[in-house]
Amino acid sequence: MNDTAQIFEQGEYNFAYLDEQTKRMIRRAILKGIAIPGYQVPFASREMPMPYGWGTGGVQVTAAILGKDDCLKMIDQGSDDTTNAVSLRGFFEKTAGVRTTYETSEASVIQTRHRIPEKALREDQIIVFQVPIPEPLRFLEPRETETRKMHALEDYGLMHVKLYEDIAKNGHIATTYAYPVKVNDRYVMDPSPTPKFDNPKIDQMAALQLYGAGREKRIYAIPPYTKVKSLDFEDYPFEVQKFDKPCGLCGAENVYLDEVILDDKGGRMFVCSDSDYCEERRADGHLGPMAADPAAHQFGATQAEETAR
Amino acid sequence: MPVRLYLNNVGKSFTMHLQGGTVIPVVEKVEFSVNAGECVVLGGPSGAGKSSILKMIYGNYRCDEGQILVTAGDEIVNIAGAEPRKVLSLREDTIGYVSQFLRTIPRVSAEDVVAEPLIAQGTSEEEGVDKARSLLSRLNVPERLWTLPPATFSGGEQQRVNIARGFIAHYPILLLDEPTASLDAANRAVVVRLVEEKKTHGVAMVGILHDQDVREQIADRIIDVTGFSAEAAA
Amino acid sequence: MNAFPSTDPLLQVHNVTRYYGDRIGCADVSFDLWPGEVLAIVGESGSGKTTLLNCLSTRLAPTAGAIEYRMRDGTMRNLYQLTEAERRLLMRTDWGFVHQNAAEGLRMNVSAGANVGERLMAVGERHYGNIRSTADDWLGRVEIESDRIDDDPRSFSGGMRQRLQIARNLVTRPRLVFMDEPTGGLDVSVQARLLDLLRRLVADLGLSVVIVTHDLAVARLLSHRIMVMRHGNVIESGLTDQVLDDPREPYTQLLVSSILQV
Numbered sequence: 001m002n003d004t005a006q007i008f009e010q011g012e013y014n015f016a017y018l019d020e021q022t023k024r025m026i027r028r029a030i031l032k033g034i035a036i037p038g039y040q041v042p043f044a045s046r047e048m049p050m051p052y053g054w055g056t057g058g059v060q061v062t063a064a065i066l067g068k069d070d071c072l073k074m075i076d077q078g079s080d081d082t083t084n085a086v087s088l089r090g091f092f093e094k095t096a097g098v099r100t101t102y103e104t105s106e107a108s109v110i111q112t113r114h115r116i117p118e119k120a121l122r123e124d125q126i127i128v129f130q131v132p133i134p135e136p137l138r139f140l141e142p143r144e145t146e147t148r149k150m151h152a153l154e155d156y157g158l159m160h161v162k163l164y165e166d167i168a169k170n171g172h173i174a175t176t177y178a179y180p181v182k183v184n185d186r187y188v189m190d191p192s193p194t195p196k197f198d199n200p201k202i203d204q205m206a207a208l209q210l211y212g213a214g215r216e217k218r219i220y221a222i223p224p225y226t227k228v229k230s231l232d233f234e235d236y237p238f239e240v241q242k243f244d245k246p247c248g249l250c251g252a253e254n255v256y257l258d259e260v261i262l263d264d265k266g267g268r269m270f271v272c273s274d275s276d277y278c279e280e281r282r283a284d285g286h287l288g289p290m291a292a293d294p295a296a297h298q299f300g301a302t303q304a305e306e307t308a309r
Numbered sequence: 310m311p312v313r314l315y316l317n318n319v320g321k322s323f324t325m326h327l328q329g330g331t332v333i334p335v336v337e338k339v340e341f342s343v344n345a346g347e348c349v350v351l352g353g354p355s356g357a358g359k360s361s362i363l364k365m366i367y368g369n370y371r372c373d374e375g376q377i378l379v380t381a382g383d384e385i386v387n388i389a390g391a392e393p394r395k396v397l398s399l400r401e402d403t404i405g406y407v408s409q410f411l412r413t414i415p416r417v418s419a420e421d422v423v424a425e426p427l428i429a430q431g432t433s434e435e436e437g438v439d440k441a442r443s444l445l446s447r448l449n450v451p452e453r454l455w456t457l458p459p460a461t462f463s464g465g466e467q468q469r470v471n472i473a474r475g476f477i478a479h480y481p482i483l484l485l486d487e488p489t490a491s492l493d494a495a496n497r498a499v500v501v502r503l504v505e506e507k508k509t510h511g512v513a514m515v516g517i518l519h520d521q522d523v524r525e526q527i528a529d530r531i532i533d534v535t536g537f538s539a540e541a542a543a
Numbered sequence: 544m545n546a547f548p549s550t551d552p553l554l555q556v557h558n559v560t561r562y563y564g565d566r567i568g569c570a571d572v573s574f575d576l577w578p579g580e581v582l583a584i585v586g587e588s589g590s591g592k593t594t595l596l597n598c599l600s601t602r603l604a605p606t607a608g609a610i611e612y613r614m615r616d617g618t619m620r621n622l623y624q625l626t627e628a629e630r631r632l633l634m635r636t637d638w639g640f641v642h643q644n645a646a647e648g649l650r651m652n653v654s655a656g657a658n659v660g661e662r663l664m665a666v667g668e669r670h671y672g673n674i675r676s677t678a679d680d681w682l683g684r685v686e687i688e689s690d691r692i693d694d695d696p697r698s699f700s701g702g703m704r705q706r707l708q709i710a711r712n713l714v715t716r717p718r719l720v721f722m723d724e725p726t727g728g729l730d731v732s733v734q735a736r737l738l739d740l741l742r743r744l745v746a747d748l749g750l751s752v753v754i755v756t757h758d759l760a761v762a763r764l765l766s767h768r769i770m771v772m773r774h775g776n777v778i779e780s781g782l783t784d785q786v787l788d789d790p791r792e793p794y795t796q797l798l799v800s801s802i803l804q805v
Contacts, residue, residue: 161653161661161664164660234670364788369788393768
């Protein structure tokens with residue numbers, strides 16, 4: 001616990017910033033979301049001391065579920081030490097004083113933007129997603145009144161129109177992130193802008209998944225061990241991205257990789273997007289093909305910096 | 310021979326609302342019947358109501374009074390009071406109409422125009438078009454025109470296409486509205502033969518024919534409609 | 544073969560009335576529509592024909608009256624007692640609606656193929672290849688070249704858009720199609736082509752159609768039966784050629800005599 005985290009005990013902030021009435025309201029929304037997997041529950045999203053787009057939805061969900069004994073991990077695009085993750089971790093250290101960690105297995109609550117850890121989550125963990133646009137039908141149907149009716153009536157033909165267009169224009173389903181899923185054979189849901197590589201992880205996941213959209217004032221959830229099916233066509237089945245190389249640093253295969261530019265002469269490498277996973281593997285003695293490269297060595301020592309997608 | 314068509318006390322007048330509600334009487338107390346295999350020709354000067362009678366039988370004009378009974382299969386239908394869909398169904402399988410004027414349909418070829426009524430009665434498309442071609446050929450429509458839409462044909466060619474269309478299908482009742490007007494002698498002879506063929510098939514026909522020669526050749530009976538003139542009766 | 548088998552009516556309309564406040568939209572309209580029948584509703588602007596069409600197609604609830612429809616399972620259902628789910632299913636499978644303005648009936652920002660395929664996907668078709676070949680087949684039937692299948696309707700001419708809208712509606716083999724001035728706003732030559740296409744599709748598929756038009760030539764070419772509306776009331780109805788060749792009501796006589804003879 002650092003110095004600033006003491007502040008909450010001095011009475012300046014309530015625990016985890018939000019007042020207890022607000023937390024209760026949010027917990028109700030969460031419970032309703034869990035009861036109706038994939039259904040977007042409206043909630044009275046509060047002003048947070050950070051701009052919309054920084055994860056205000058996720059922060060409110062986390063604040064509502066956090067207890068003093070929890071251990072919090074913050075991820076931004078797989079990394080624990082990029083701006084968003086650092087800021088939000090600092091926010092909770094300051095307002096809740098909870099223990100924080102980089103290690104996936106140590107955390108009881110993981111708030112994430114755009115990734116799911118490579119290491120399988122457990123039943124005693126909760127993962128909170130930051131969601132910019134919760135409505136998967138929004139780009140096809142701008143009217144909220146209509147999208148609500150479509151959800152109510154399971155009128156989801158339009159989702160496949162989007163996938164059809166993808167195949168017609170690109171020869172394959174080119175949607176690579178925010179790839180729509182059907183939860184528990186009922187609601188079509190936007191799994192937030194995670195790469196579709198992570199979609200198989202949310203199917204039958206042991207951990208509870210909570211999704212918060214602050215600007216759009218929606219919360220939704222997937223209870224543990226729930227069926228989550230990525231939408232597709234019979235002749236164009238859902239597929240995740242494949243990488244033809246292992247991670248340059250730890251040699252991991254079948255993980256989501258980020259491209260890292262090493263110099264201005266075209267040098268580049270691919271490394272695990274999940275920095276904690278990569279570090280743990282290297283600590284266990286796994287070495288990737290570029291682990292010996294001086295540039296990579298220097299880079300690996302200072303943690304993989306996430307690059308723009 | 311059995312009676313196919315029976316007009317009983319039929320009357321018709323037009324009310325011209327755009328001309329101050331003037332009522333123009335047309336015919337009154339029309340009564341005649343037509344047997345199978347018989348061709349009845351309506352006589353009388355123009356304006357006497359021949360065409361109106363024909364159109365009432367076809368359901369094209371309303372019948373204000375009386376009954377127009379036709380035998381359709383096992384039932385007797387009164388056209389004067391029949392529902393639109395009943396009239397349409399009779400036009401498909403019971404009553405045919407050969408008129409002077411072809412209402413052309415864009416982009417449909419002459420042979421398809423001719424074959425349509427036969428195909429509608431259940432004949433295969435192939436057989437229908439075959440029969441259409443043979444009729445067009447009998448009526449001396451040049452072969453190069455068969456696959457073209459008739460909209461651009463000459464008046465005589467259009468008329469012959471329509472005659473072929475009128476004669477192609479089997480209707481127990483056939484209405485002939487000046488089928489030979491403006492035809493040359495050779496084609497008139499073809500029409501006479503077509504009518505004779507229909508007679509042998511037991512078709513009951515009602516016609517309007519101004520052509521004296523043709524009338525004499527095909528008419529079994531001539532009914533003078535001036536006897537039904539509304540004014541005469543009044 | 545008979546195009547008018549003596550089956551039961553497909554649609555039964557009983558005393559349908561729609562008020563807009565104190566004003567009458569349409570009043571006390573009743574009729575039956577049989578399978579394979581094309582009914583034209585004619586009249587000038589403001590006569591209530593579009594109001595009636597919207598009432599029939601469940602787009603506008605009538606103030607009074609009932610509309611019954613024979614579902615595919617043969618049961619007669621009151622349209623305004625259907626659940627929203629049943630109504631939507633009906634509208635995207637057993638019914639079609641062709642708008643005067645094609646942009647209202649199409650998704651202008653997705654390809655022609657997806658426009659046609661949408662109804663198939665909505666009823667659960669999940670095989671891309673099948674959806675695409677069905678869409679291609681239907682584009683062919685409405686005379687749109689195969690190589691336009693991936694183009695947006697925004698790049699289509701007015702006539703093509705209208706033909707695409709028709710394909711999009713007919714792909715699920717509906718039994719009843721509503722049309723609101725389908726040839727309105729098109730060039731005469733484009734109109735003629737569209738009418739001919741409609742005439743053939745309607746006959747080939749045995750469709751029942753309720754078509755609203757102010758153009759008596761369209762009514763004559765497409766419809767079996769006609770209803771003339773004025774001031775919200777049906778003033779004359781019957782066989783199309785009978786009403787047009789032997790009009791009885793003063794207003795109908797005026798309408799018929801107003802046609803320009805070319």
